[in-house]
Each structure stands twice: as structure tokens, then as C-alpha cells.
Amino acid sequence: MTRALRDRFLAARKLTIDLVKPLSDADATVQSMPDASPAKWHLAHVTWFLETFILRDHVPGYKAFDDDFAYLFNSYYEAEGARHARAARGLITRPSLTVVQTYRAHVEAALDAHWNNLPETALELVELGIQHEQQHQELLLTDILHLFAQNPTFPAYWPEPVMRAVPDQQTRTAQWLAGPTGVQSIGHAGSDFAFDCEGPRHEVFLKPFALSSRTVSNGDWMQFIDDNGYTEPRHWLSDGWAWVQRERVEAPLYWQKDRDGRWLSFGLDGLRAVDPSAPVTHISLYEADAYASWAGARLPTEAEWEVCAAPEDASAGNQLDAAGPVRPNADGADSLFGNVWQWTGSAYRPYPGFRAAAGAVGEYNGKFMSGQFVLRGGSCATPRGHVRASYRNFFYPHQRWQFTGLRLARDV
Amino acid sequence: MTRALRDRFLAARKLTIDLVKPLSDADATVQSMPDASPAKWHLAHVTWFLETFILRDHVPGYKAFDDDFAYLFNSYYEAEGARHARAARGLITRPSLTVVQTYRAHVEAALDAHWNNLPETALELVELGIQHEQQHQELLLTDILHLFAQNPTFPAYWPEPVMRAVPDQQTRTAQWLAGPTGVQSIGHAGSDFAFDCEGPRHEVFLKPFALSSRTVSNGDWMQFIDDNGYTEPRHWLSDGWAWVQRERVEAPLYWQKDRDGRWLSFGLDGLRAVDPSAPVTHISLYEADAYASWAGARLPTEAEWEVCAAPEDASAGNQLDAAGPVRPNADGADSLFGNVWQWTGSAYRPYPGFRAAAGAVGEYNGKFMSGQFVLRGGSCATPRGHVRASYRNFFYPHQRWQFTGLRLARDV
Amino acid sequence: MTRALRDRFLAARKLTIDLVKPLSDADATVQSMPDASPAKWHLAHVTWFLETFILRDHVPGYKAFDDDFAYLFNSYYEAEGARHARAARGLITRPSLTVVQTYRAHVEAALDAHWNNLPETALELVELGIQHEQQHQELLLTDILHLFAQNPTFPAYWPEPVMRAVPDQQTRTAQWLAGPTGVQSIGHAGSDFAFDCEGPRHEVFLKPFALSSRTVSNGDWMQFIDDNGYTEPRHWLSDGWAWVQRERVEAPLYWQKDRDGRWLSFGLDGLRAVDPSAPVTHISLYEADAYASWAGARLPTEAEWEVCAAPEDASAGNQLDAAGPVRPNADGADSLFGNVWQWTGSAYRPYPGFRAAAGAVGEYNGKFMSGQFVLRGGSCATPRGHVRASYRNFFYPHQRWQFTGLRLARDV
Amino acid sequence: MTRALRDRFLAARKLTIDLVKPLSDADATVQSMPDASPAKWHLAHVTWFLETFILRDHVPGYKAFDDDFAYLFNSYYEAEGARHARAARGLITRPSLTVVQTYRAHVEAALDAHWNNLPETALELVELGIQHEQQHQELLLTDILHLFAQNPTFPAYWPEPVMRAVPDQQTRTAQWLAGPTGVQSIGHAGSDFAFDCEGPRHEVFLKPFALSSRTVSNGDWMQFIDDNGYTEPRHWLSDGWAWVQRERVEAPLYWQKDRDGRWLSFGLDGLRAVDPSAPVTHISLYEADAYASWAGARLPTEAEWEVCAAPEDASAGNQLDAAGPVRPNADGADSLFGNVWQWTGSAYRPYPGFRAAAGAVGEYNGKFMSGQFVLRGGSCATPRGHVRASYRNFFYPHQRWQFTGLRLARDV
């Protein structure tokens, strides 16, 4: 079993390296906004996590690769002491990308050398380290996308040779699918890996409801825009309306019009025509909520979403398999998983009986449980195998640089 | 029945006028922060509400007292058109307090003249108008308190002749009281008045829990302070910790130390010694949550609070009976109601099946359902009779100029 | 001579009281922006100045009217200790306007009682106190104008019965008047009162130049607007262009268009049609400089202005004689003095040999000598008799709530 | 003569390349604050200047290297159209440093190919291009210094093998040297190159004054600190005092204390002990003015400085000769030139008769003439040969990331 773990560990580490292959030292160093981190920082931070919580804590005599790295690459663990300010991560031009890759190799080699002597607790931390690395793989992609989007020359991360023709196919008609009701259970149970915030498993009471069979598409969204969706306050939450006006929001992030008034969107494969049949993405909770209100529907709660998703295959749909162009597409639309993270109407709060783990690792989730909303389902940038029905992602309601979208719900 | 309604209406209107008697024109005009409104604005706004939604909409031929007032005194009703910016309310020195009082009398007289011809819908709006006025009575008191607290001479709203001696009595020992569990119902039902956000009534599933028999006291809070509560990040939500550091928060709002290092707090009756046996107040959700974490407990959910409160007398405890000094005190501590609004751990979100009312009045609550937390129970500044077990108050997690406090809960 | 001083003192004190007669307690209390102060604050501050530097320092045994007032009404004298934050002056609703007027009377009576025993130094401070009060009279008027301009009902300070018809008369043609050149002297000399920054008198070397015979008029300014003056960057200083874009400036402060596209301007006498023949006012240094650049001219230096003004009658032109409507007008246009303060191209810096006075009074001017530009000539709101040829007023280049205008100059 | 010009041109271009040799692609891309620019941007911008104003405007048929570069690398020339926002220069990871170096080579080759056919106007622009490149060489060094100073590991640009021992030598005693008085001439005249703002040459009138024989040293500055220089408001300009408090300034930029309380300063050669005998640097105008006030002296005017400097050798002192460690030192202290730019008390305003050149190049200086102060003399980072007695450098009074210092003056 530790062999399988080791294979998965090495595969995850390799995928990270594959993802940054198209990046120059400069690409990997710059931070485009406080919410985003440099690619180089992601590479080093996930490695610091392994070095600290496994090698330092469980391998007697291990000597840190570089004593400055704890200060530079700790993200938010208060228990681990002072650290570099988040908004200033992009000012660290040294160590270089090359040195960081050496750091990665050094820590991997050290883990390899001690693998057979790691105690059970440390192996659990390896599992956590894999999951952690996968989370940062998705963030790395979305942070690079945000960075490249600031460049007026719109460089493509992974150029594709030809501009993909927008498929002729119609967006498929949405169906309302009724979900299970009454007393239901949600949350993770069992011995497989899950983050602490996914449990404890507990009962909820659900009124009759239905979920849409597909996520909202770009074509749907263009109708919302054309029907003054962004200028009519009655669709919007009060905070959302203030945000739209303050930020002059008129369309999803990364959308722009060409000279002929056609919508283009910038993605990891460059600037391309918006595909009406693909799921809309890069929208905030405020936009998702306004759309649902305009459509006479609502967002699902996280419980509604989970009870529908529980019987489904979480590894289906459009998810990340390898380094290469990723974009939500119409193909995976039959799955509840993949393509875009789906905003729910549920605030990210602890489940009944939740208790954060002890120690620094216990800071992983619990302290973020205010002001954020839950998203479910994974996206085209989520490494396949990472997401589950019980998986709770969370962002602030104005954030939209992730692959965020929505699926409508309604009362029955 | 309309007679009783009319008596309650007149009593509510009179209480407002009584409340502003100690205020000068200047006191009633200045706005101390964007979150607060001038007393004069409150007086005029609740009157504009009556004039617009009853007289204009239901009394044919009614002519507005002043055509500018809709622009000046609309709070946030997008459907009612453009309005004066909220943060600039304090720049309106004219109309004067006297003119606003004339406006009040004018609208009351017009209502009186047409009372017997008001349709049922209009009488429902009178009821809403009373409830609305009561809400603004509490806001008026807390906004004046905030204003006076900015004055380095610390003027008392209602001076009391002698500095009240801090009672000798011990803070009573807190008990853990188990609440009902399993499938329970919460939310308003029936024909009595309630705000739209209090319904629909619906089932929830509750795990075993207990509420504390009393709110957290000032004495408790001083222990939290002395135990480095405000300087130890592990107790705090991440957003809360950022807030504490950014705002340099070290104690509840309005607390200060005298030269001998004793805690004083400023209230509507001036600057006085902190009474250890009285409930702590003017704390943010972040502080409430950090305290609970420090105490090894948690905040109750709004459902837990409501199922415990449902059998209790909502008009009991320390609530507002008349214009005069108000301060949380130890006497009302046996009641779930009164003294201080109790932060819950529940985000303010719609209940299952919630649908906002049509028209401008429908903007009353629904659009505020993001980013805020629910508080329950009413305070010493809530007009007695206004609050209910199902009543949902809501504020942003950093706000603390209301009479906010907390009651601990825990899993059983 | 002290008799004449006393008469002038009492006249100045009375004018202040006359100026505030139209103001309510609320009008006199609110602060519309950090740069402005409440009228009540002006009333109290000039009185605190007298109380502190004359009564406290020169009348043995004098007891302060209220010990809190030094904290509340000190403006910026670091040597006088801690003081209330400037931006929070408008939060002081108590003491009331009435109490402040009592304070004024109390200090005047105390001065009266001790007048004959005041040492020479104290009498010099009386003179300074008069000049100081006159400065604050102008500020009081411009601060009230700014406050009333924030009120969407546009109340007039001194209503005039009829909307003044815009006179038919043409703006008079501007002449270029050559000034004296070569080695010239500027700055105050002699025993009459002058502020410290007006001296020492010293030589400057002037190249041939000419001043315009009149200030730039509203009619001129409308041509600048119509010729894209506000949207063409090449006319503007770099800081000015950034300011125009950041603040979305499109016209002088207080200008707005009516429904028919005609320019109105708000003044102390309410909202009225812009008079093309009157001097333009409420413009920033940036606007003045851009206009001059557009017009192929430049701003005069303060030395050029002063050598031209030295032989002229400084008490001529449109200046403040009594409490009542003030507005720049075409009538006083022959005078270098009055109507509008004229921006010069000179930075406000010390003259050669300048040395600030000792003590708190020495903070009067010297410490403001960075970042500001000099204005000359006085305005319609300057008490007649206050201004001189050597008088140096100064504001930051973006400020325009004073009665600021410009007179063109050019090289010959 | 064009041969000599060409040699100087090639030497200047080569020095730029030598300066960036220690920089990685990431070092050259990141922007540490809006006032600073990435090294890569400097490299490209000076090249765009040559390409645009010489090749595009004077070489028929020249085709731009890359059409996007005008947008990316125009600094502030409004006449050249829209451009990338200054504060976002650091987000441009592509083109890479390598591509930018290719761009440089391409433009140099094109110039070479057409050199013999360039009209006289174009050759003047080559001279301007050299001077422009030299200005950006100094900015490049100070911008990199600022960037590296944000890195908690304090990387040295040019590491020196050993920590230089602080010399034993005493700071030499300062002498007061009287300058010429009465009517004097300043400003550039003649056919040598000078920036437009250095003329026209004109008369000024100077009162008797003296300049210090040396700049203020680090040792002097430590005395100022120890005598509460940064905490005593009476030394400071009002804007300066507000800046000190807002920014919590306690020492020159890049100074920090080691664990033993000794002052270190970070420079292009890393973190080293402060040398008391070297000139103080990285101070703002506010600090310079406060120091002078504390020392009972004042800043010189730019005219005073220039009449003293006119007979001196402008190429003397500690200036930049080659790529390598630069730091102000005690050795060059006899010269008026080099080591540190000396703040003067003169606002940066046009000389009498100044008129900006026509066209885009005319935006070079004139539009920056508000809000800034003049500095004179060049620094250790100014390419030798670049500075003159009439040379006017200018920065805002709070800026201090340049090699700024001061030399005292006083009235005689």
C-alpha cells in the first residue's frame, strides 16, 4: 500500500513539473494580484509543506535545504511562525526557478531515502501532501491564467495550432432532475482520504427540489447580458450590485469583445471565440446568484448538490489528466463533476461536530470559515481523482479567477 | 382591530419623538460613519416609508409633503429610483430637525384623515410601518451612541445623576441546558406579523447540543483579554485575525482604560466603570467566535437558538420600554431575550422555499443575504414587543456598534 | 492707537457673528470634507487663539473657559500639544453653537477687562488675532459654500429674491500691460502688519513681461471647455492630467448643466446661471495652468504680480464689506485686487533670509512651505483691508473650493 | 564628429548591457513599486525611444520590430497614443529578457545601417537618445536596488568578497564656503547638449550665502536620529511630519539595525555596516529639510548651488564608470559633483522664457513641473559625463529610492 502511495506521490510531483514546463523564470516569479501566487511560490510551498511536516517532524536529524525557505514559503500557518507577506510573494526573484526545482528534487530524494522508515502518521501526511499538491496545481493554472490575462499581447500558455472552430452543435436542453428529500446524510465517512471540513457525516432535512441536468452555458449567459442582466439591480444581491458598479463588471472575467462585437474569452490556450455550448466560467457568486434570480431559479445548497452527486462517478467529466490546454467544454456536460466548480448558495461553515485537527496542520481549513461560499464538483483544471461528492471548495463571493460556474436548482 | 393597530402605531410614533428629545439639531444631523445614519434621517426615512407605500400608493390624490424627500430619505429601494448616497447622509443640514418633525406630523395627520378608508393591504403596511419604525428606533440609539463616542468630551445622551456603583454580586454561574434534537421545525408560521425572511417554516435536523444559561459577561471577557485573547492568532478566524491586526482591536468597542488601568465603557448614559456581572456587548462576530474558541465552546446555530427560545416569553428580559438610559445589565440574565443580540454561527441566507415579496417592499430583506451573520434575541435597545423567537437580525462579521453579545453552545 | 486697534478688533469680531447669522446649529457643525472645517469650529478656534496666546500667556491668573477647548479647537500648533483630528472636526456636536457664542463673548469680555494692562507683545497678538480672524472669515464662507453644495436641494446661504439676469454687457477686452523689469524688490517692509512669510523684502531680477488687464472670465472658460480643454492632455501638467482623469473633472467646481445644457453655478446666493462676463472661479492650479497653456500664455510669477500690484490700491475691487451674498462679478474687473485669488506659477517657499518666529505662533506659516502654490490679490470673500500687494495666500494645486481664478501673463 | 557621437552611442548602449549582466529574467521583469520600473522595461523603453523618434520618423520604410512594443514601452508620451499602465509594467513576463536584448540589437543594427544618411535632426536625437539612456541607467540601478531590498534574503547585485571594514578616518570637518552674490546668471547656454528645462540662461539676484564644503554624512545623521530628529515635530515641514507619521519613518531608506543595535544599510553590494564618514543617502526632501532645520541651517537654492558649481569640474567625484558595485563613499567628498544628488530648496518650475519643444519629444520635461523639488550634482550611480552644473534633476519630496542626500547652506 505504501508502494501505491509512493507511485501516486511521484505522479503528482511529476505533473507539477510538467505543468510549469512552458514557464520562464519570469513567468514563474510574477504575482498578478494579492489573491494569486507566483508559480515558483506554489512549487516551493508544497515542497516546504512536505519538508516541514514530514521530514522535519518525522525524520530525526533532517537538515533544512535552506533556512530562509520557511519564512519565504509558509503560506498561512501561524503556528509555524513569521512569514513573508502574501501580497509581496511576487517580489522574490531569488531563489530562481532553477533553485526551486533543485529544492524539489532535494526533498523528494530525502523522502525517498527515508520512505521505508516513515511512521504511519508521516504516511498520512504524505497523502495530505499529495492532496495539497493537487490543490496547488489547480491554483497554479488559474494564477498563471490571471497573470497572462494582464499582458496586452495575450500570450497563450499552451498554444494550440489552429483557432478551434466553434461547434455547430446546440447547447443541449436542460432537464430538471428531482433529488432525494427528507432526512438525508451528507459529509465524508470512511477511511479514504478527505479534508477535515468534509466531516463529520451528519443528517440534514431536504425539501423537494430539482437540479438542472447541465450547467449554465455561455449561450445562456449571453442572453442574460443581452437582457440587461448586468444593469438591472433587482436581480442582484445588495453586495453584488455594489460590486458590479464599483468594478464596472459587464461580463465574465476574461471576456472581451472583438471589433465586430463578438465575444472572445482568454484562456490557457489564448484568446478565442466564446463557445455558446460550453459552460460559462470565471463568474462570481454574485453573478451566479443574479443569473439564477433572472432565470427564476436559485442556486442549489451544498447538501442538495451532494445528495445528487453521491451516487455519481466523481472521476468522470472534463478534469485535468495531463499538462496541456484546459478549457470547459460541452463534451463533459453530462457529468455533475468536472468542467467548472459550481457555486452553491451555502456559506462555508463548519458541519455539526466539526473540530479542527491539532497542530499546524489543523489550520488547514477551519479558520477560513467566514465570508466564503461553497463550490462543488471540480473543474477542468482539477487533477482527476482529487475531487469527491463530499468535497467542499470555497471562495469569497466576488472572486472569479478560478474556473467557477453554476448549475441551477429550484423548489419542486 | 384597526383601533388597536392605531394605538400601537401612535405609541410607536411617540416613542421615536421621545427618543430624540435630548438631541440638538446638530446631534440629529451628523453622521459618524457610513454604517450609521443621522437621527434626523431616521425620523424622516420611516415617515417617507409611510408616506410612499401607504399614502402615495393607497390614498388617491395624496400630494407629497416635499418632492425632494423621496431622493433624500429613501434608504435602499432601487425600485423607488435614485437616492442620496448613504455615506453622505450627514451632509444634509437642511431640512432642519424642526422641519422633519413637521413632516412627521403632516404624514400622521394625513394617515389619520384617511385611516377609515385604508384598504386591507394598506393596513398591513401600517403594521410593517410600525415594525420598521421600531427597527429604526434601535438603530437611532446605536447611531447616536457611536456619534457621541467620537466626541472626546464623551457627552451622555441621558445623564444619570450618580455614577452607578458596580454591584457586588457575582456573575451567576453558567449552566449547560440541553436543547431539543432530531427533526425540528423553525421559522415563522401563522398570521401574526413577521418579516419575510423568517419563513417559510421548515424542518431542520439537530444533533445533541446545549446552550449556556447566560450570555458571556464583562467579567468573562476581561479574563479573555488577560489571557492574551486578542493577541493569540490560533483562537481567531483568518478574516478575524486580519481585522484585529488592521484595526488594532484590543477590547470591545467603547471600552477604554482609565489612568489606573481600570476598564471603562462608554454608553448612552456616559462613561462608566465596566460592570463585570453585566453581559459583554459591542463585540464583532470575529470576537465572539474567538472567545468561544478560547473557551472550548462554539456559537449556537440559529436553529439551535430558536428551538430553545420558542417556548420562552419573547417580551421578557431587558428591552426598551421608554426613552431613557439603556445598558445591558445583570438583572435580565435569566431570559433568552433582551440585553444583547446574540451572534449565531449561521450565515444569513434564505430559508428553503423563501421568495421575496413583489414590489419595492420586497427589497426589505432578501437582497442582504450574503456576507452577514444572524443574531438572535433582541437587546436592551429593542422596543419591547418587537422581537420573536423566529426573528432574524443580521450584521457583517466586523460590525459591533449594535448591542451585540454572545451565548455559548456546545455539542453534547 | 490701541483705541483704533480695539475698534478694529470689535468690528472683526462682529463681522464673524454677522456671517453666521443665517446658519443653524447643524449648518455650523457639519464638516463636508477634511479640507474644510465647521463654521462652529472656526468661531471657537479663532477665540481659542486669542484666549491662549493673549489671555493665558499675558494675563496672570486667567482661567480657561473650558479645559477641553484647547484639545478641540487647536488647529495645528504642535507646540500646544495633542489635538482633535482635523478630519473629525465635524463629529463634535457638543458644545453647541450657542455655547461657542458664549465662549466668544466670555473671551471678549476678559480681553476688555484687561485691555489697558496688555503689554505691547500682547497688543501685537491682538493685531495678529484680527488678521487671523479675517482669514477664518473667508474660510468660513468657502467651507459653508462647499457644505451647501453637497445638498441636492442646493440651499442658498443668502437667498436673493430674484434670479439675477445675466447682464448683456460684453466681457471687456483684455489688454497686455507691461510690468517693471530688471532688479526689483518684493516682500513686505515697514512697521505695518504683515505675516512672517511676506518678508524679508529682497531683490529679484525680472525679464520683460506683461500681465493681462483682467482675469479670465467665465465666457473665456466656456471656450476652453468647448475646445476640448479638459480632454486634451497636451495642455496639462502631468499631475494635473492624472487629477482630471481620476476625479473626472469637466468644469470648474460647482458648475453643472441644466436640462437645456446651459451652465449654472452654485454660490453663496444659490444656483444661478453662469455670467460670462464675471471672472471664472473655483478652479485648481492645474486648470489655471492648462488654460494658460491652451491660450498660449502662462501664469505670472508672484514677483511679477507683486511689482505690478505694489502701486495699486489694495482695498479696491470686489471684496467683503459685510455679511451678505458674495460672488465674483464683472464690475470690479479693473482692479488687481478682489473678485478672485489669482494663482501664480510660484511655489510657496521661504523668501531669502526668512526665519520663522519663535514659539507656537512661529508655526503660523513656515511649516506649510512645501507642495503649495502662491495666490495673490484677495477675493470677493476677503474682508476689505485684509489683503496687501505683498500678501501670499497658498493652496495645493488640486484645491479649488476657495474663490480661485487666474490672470494671464506672457513674456514680452 | 558623427564618429565621436557613434562611439559614445555604442559605449552607452554597451554599459546598459553590462549593467544587467547579473540579472536573471525574473530580476529584470519584476516591478517593486509603481515609482520603479523593471530593468527589462528600461532596456526596451530606451530602445523604443530610438526606434520611434529616429528610425520611424527619419528612416523611410523602417518597419517596427514588433508592433506591440509601442504600447508596452512608451513611458508617458501622450502624443504617441495609448500605452500600458505604469503601475502594471511588472506584469509583462513576455517578451522575455532575451527577446528584449534581440530588440536592442535589431535597433542598433538598423541605426548602423542608416547612420550615414541620418539628417542633422536625427543626429540630435541620437544625442538625446544617449542622454536618455544614461538617465535610465541610473534609474535601472536604483530600481533594482529597491527590488532587492524587498527580498528578506537581501541578495547583493554585485557581491563583494569581503565585508568592507568601516574606515577609521574621521568625517572631515565641514567648512562654510561663501558663494558669489548679487546679479548672477544661471541656466545652460551654448551649443553643447542640455535638456530643455536647463534653459534659458537668465539672471537671478543672490543675497550673501555660504555652502558647506561637504555633504551631510551618515555620522551626522546618526546624531540627528539620536537627538530625536524623527520624533520632534518642530523640525519638520507639515507635509513632512504627516509623512513621517503615516509611513512610520525612523531612518533613511534601507537602514536597519542588527541585533546589537548597530546600523546596517542595504546597497547594491548587499547589507553592510553604515560608514559614518560616507555621505548619507536615500533620504527624502522632508528629511533633508528637517535635518537642516535641526542643524540651524537650510537647503541651498538651485541658483546658489549652480553658481558655486559652475567653475568646478562636473566629471569629478564618485560617479559611475563601469558596471560594478556603487555606493556613496567618503573619498569623493571634496567635489560638488557625484556621490549623492543634493536636494535643493527650489521647486522644479520653468525658468523665465522656458518653452517646451514641439512634438512628442517636447513632453520630456515641462509637464513634470509641479509638486517636485530640484536636486543637483549627480550621484555615484550617474554615468560620468552625464551631469553638468546646470543639470536639474527632480523628484517628489517624499521620494527617496534614488541616491539622494544633502549639502547645507546658510545666510551670511
Ligand SMILES: [Fe+3]
Ligand atoms: Fe497550501
Ligand SMILES: [Fe+3]
Ligand atoms: Fe428602513
Ligand SMILES: [Fe+3]
Ligand atoms: Fe487658524
Ligand SMILES: [Fe+3]
Ligand atoms: Fe524615458
